Amino acid sequence: MKLLLVEDDFAMAQALQLALERRGFEVDRCANGTDALARLRHDPPALALLDLTIPGLDGLQVLHKARAEGLDTPIVVLTARAAVGDRVVGLNAGADDYLAKPFDLDELEARIRALLRRHGRDNDAPQRVGALSFERRSGAFYLEGQVLELTPREQALLKALFATPGHAVAKEKLFRVVFPMESEIQFEAIEVVAYRLRKKLVGSGVSLVTLRGLGYLLREDAPA
Template sequence: MKLLLVEDDPSMVQALRLALERRGFEVDCCTDGVEALHRLRHQAPDLALLDLTIPRLDGLQVLHKARSEGITVPIILLTARGAVGDRVQGLNAGADDYLAKPFDLDELEARIRAQLRRRHGDAQGERLACGPLAMDRESGAFYLGDVPLELTPREQALLKALIAKPGQAVAKEKLFRLVFPMEEHIQFEAIEVVAYRLRKKLAGAGVSLVTLRGLGYLLRVDPEGA
């Protein structure tokens, strides 16, 4: 499981990274809120450990922005602030859990694994999501927020393959087979037409279909202000 550790104290970063890696986690680190938000958008971890007192954007600002963009990565706040008011403020901002420094490493690991179990359960639940875009697993219907998205069967097939792996490239050849099964008379370039029409329907919605030349397509949450 990949964790994102957002902490600007070098000694804390070194100690936590070593301890968590020994417990079987892959740990990526950054030291400020702007970089943390960028990684949550584009390199989504399984879970983030977020300190409140970090430079450029503080932890609460990162939390507010991430949740307003539909980023659902579980976030545990790690902070020296132990007051009830700070804890409530963090949870109201969208944190999944809160642990005040100094904390016991066994307790931290237990809380991380509890959130990952919950995340795994959600992944097997009723919806897949990428930012504001969601797909109901049972019906196959897509929604932008609470509004149904009108799609052709081919657009639906393409989007279903992409939302299963948000932020990851899916090869054009694989998508062609999924969108045009057993249709040998269809030219390969037809997949580009379906992608073009789907991209127009998603324009301005906060989520984009991106073309990666030589690789295929991916679905991603738009950067702020895009």
């Protein structure tokens, strides 16, 4: 499920992207309103998270233009402007929801999923890759109907791979998801987590494949 995060504060954008990726979302980022409007037009995400105070076109201008053009991507405004009047202006401009900073990540995730359901862009049925399935509501992985016991880091890695099965995910991205804000961890540590996860998938018909120079991908094995 791809989200677009529009935020010009680099540290905040990076931290929020990592947090959402750990919760199973795929997150694209941009830092100004001009790029945001172009993404909404030409590569629309399932949902956009939009800050109001961004360079170029500000958030309200992005909202007005997007809705005037008939673009129907659900948009959640994230902003430090918490006054009632600001919320009314944002909602009247076309926002689907409004969350004042600082916000709780659990509440943000709940609002995202509620909007996706409301717009028919979320499917609560388990995702599947062969005998492996992921249940979004509980966050649990099942292998042939049995809960797959995973460490938090293995869980984060598998979620990131599950978002794009059959497609490579760069090691750099996986490292950021599995080891967020842990600057003392060496980059090679992602290989250790991948090795342990691969062992847990042996014999399941699902493989974690290393693509040298590209990263890792999750795929269903071909029948023998």
